[in-house]
Amino acid sequence: xxxxxxTTIGLDADDTLWQNEQFFRLTEGRxxxxxxxxxxxxxxxxxxxxxxxxxxxxYGFGIKGFTLSMVETAIEVTDxxxxxxxxxQILDAGREMLAHPVETxxxxxxxxxxxxxxxxxxxxxxxxxFDQERKLAASGLGExxxxxxxxxxxxxxxxxxxxxxxxxxxxxAMMVGNSLKSDVVPAIGAGSVGVHVPHELTWxxxxxxxxxxxxxxxxxxxxxxxxxxVRGLG
Numbered sequence: 001x002x003x004x005x006x007t008t009i010g011l012d013a014d015d016t017l018w019q020n021e022q023f024f025r026l027t028e029g030r031x032x033x034x035x036x037x038x039x040x041x042x043x044x045x046x047x048x049x050x051x052x053x054x055x056x057x058x059y060g061f062g063i064k065g066f067t068l069s070m071v072e073t074a075i076e077v078t079d080x081x082x083x084x085x086x087x088x089q090i091l092d093a094g095r096e097m098l099a100h101p102v103e104t105x106x107x108x109x110x111x112x113x114x115x116x117x118x119x120x121x122x123x124x125x126x127x128x129x130f131d132q133e134r135k136l137a138a139s140g141l142g143e144x145x146x147x148x149x150x151x152x153x154x155x156x157x158x159x160x161x162x163x164x165x166x167x168x169x170x171x172x173a174m175m176v177g178n179s180l181k182s183d184v185v186p187a188i189g190a191g192s193v194g195v196h197v198p199h200e201l202t203w204x205x206x207x208x209x210x211x212x213x214x215x216x217x218x219x220x221x222x223x224x225x226x227x228x229x230v231r232g233l234g
Contacts, residue, residue: 005172006119006172006173006174006193006230006233007119007120007167007168007172007173008119008120008121008122008163008166008167008168008172008173008174009115009119009120009121009122009173009174009175009176009230010122010123010124010159010162010163010173010174010175010176010187010192011112011121011122011123011124011175011176011177012124012125012175012176012177012178012179012182012183013123013125013132013135013136014125014127014135014178015105015178015179015199015201015202016105016176016177016178016183016197016199016223017104017105017108017123017139017141017223018102018103018104018105018108018135018139019102019103019105021199021201021202022201023097023100024063024066024097025201027066027070027093027094027096027097028045028048030089030093031044031048031070031073031074031090031093032044032045034074034086034089034090035074035077035078035082035086038077038078038082039077043077044073044077047073047076047077048069048070048073049204051069051070051072051073051076052065052066052069055068055069055072060126060127060128060152060153061126061127061128061152061153062127062128062131062132063094063097063098063127063128063131064094064098064128064131065128066094066097067090067091067093067094067097070090070093070094071087071090071091074086074087074090098131098134101138102135102138102139104139104140104141105199105223106222106223106224107222107223107224108141108223109141110224111223111224111226111227112141112144113144114227115144115226115227115230116144119230120146120147120166120167121144121145121146122145122146122147122148122149122162122163122166122167123136123141123145123147123148123149124149124151124154124158124159124162124175125148125149125150125151126150126151126152126153126154126182127150129150132150133150136148146166147165147166149162149166153182154182154183154186155186156186156187156189156190157190158186159173159175159186159187159189159190159192160190160191163190163192169191170187170190170191170192171191171192173187173192173193174187174192174193174194174195174230174233175187175192175193175194175195176195176197176223176226177195177196177197178196178197178198178199178202179202179206180196180206180207180208180209180210180211181206181207181208182206183196184196184210184211184217185208185211188211188214188216188217191216192216193216193218193233194211194214194216194217194218195218195219195220195226195229196210196217196218196219196220197219197220197221197222197223197226198219198221
């Protein structure tokens with residue numbers, strides 16, 4: 001076995017294993033409709049994005065922070081005059097997101113089943129602890145993973161720590177996900193192979209240019225191609 005042979009594979013959850021961003025987009029559409037009398041759709045979307053970006057340090061990633069950012073934006077764009085009924089509908093929309101059924105993406109089950117016997121599989125996801133635990137339980141995928149890490153953010157230090165705890169270090173690991181910013185670039189920075197699996201919807205705050213010239217960077221068009229890629233790397 002070579003010194004760089006992969007023994008551990010980290011996988012992102014939202015929009016890598018199951019649908020996620022589409023529910024944020026749908027809820028944002030409802031939010032825009034609720035406040036249509038106060039601002040146009042593009043302006044509301046921009047103000048909401050600004051609130052989300054500003055609030056990440058306080059609320060972190062996930063539905064609860066998104067819901068609070070919608071409430072904050074509604075107060076701001078109405079100069080504090082937003083009706084209580086609108087606030088109630090925003091809160092209800094957030095609760096609906098937290099209860100939404102989990103829809104796994106194509107090729108997920110067969111890919112995990114193919115990899116689990118030969119590699120340590122680690123789910124590495126960021127967001128709200130309770131929501132991520134709920135989605136994992138509802139997905140039926142938990143049995144494939146040797147470990148689950150729900151983190152506040154994904155940095156190179158995060159991957160070094162996780163792969164040291166659950167594997168043979170970052171240099172013997174691969175990280176797979178739909179976000180270049182969170183899943184791929186920081187994993188490569190830690191010395192791991194980074195595999196990008198694009199999703200049709202990507203949150204604007206997760207967009208960066210791909211590190212195309214880095215030998216540790218790979219891209220596949222769907223998760224079903226992952227076993228072939230991993231075994232081809234030795």
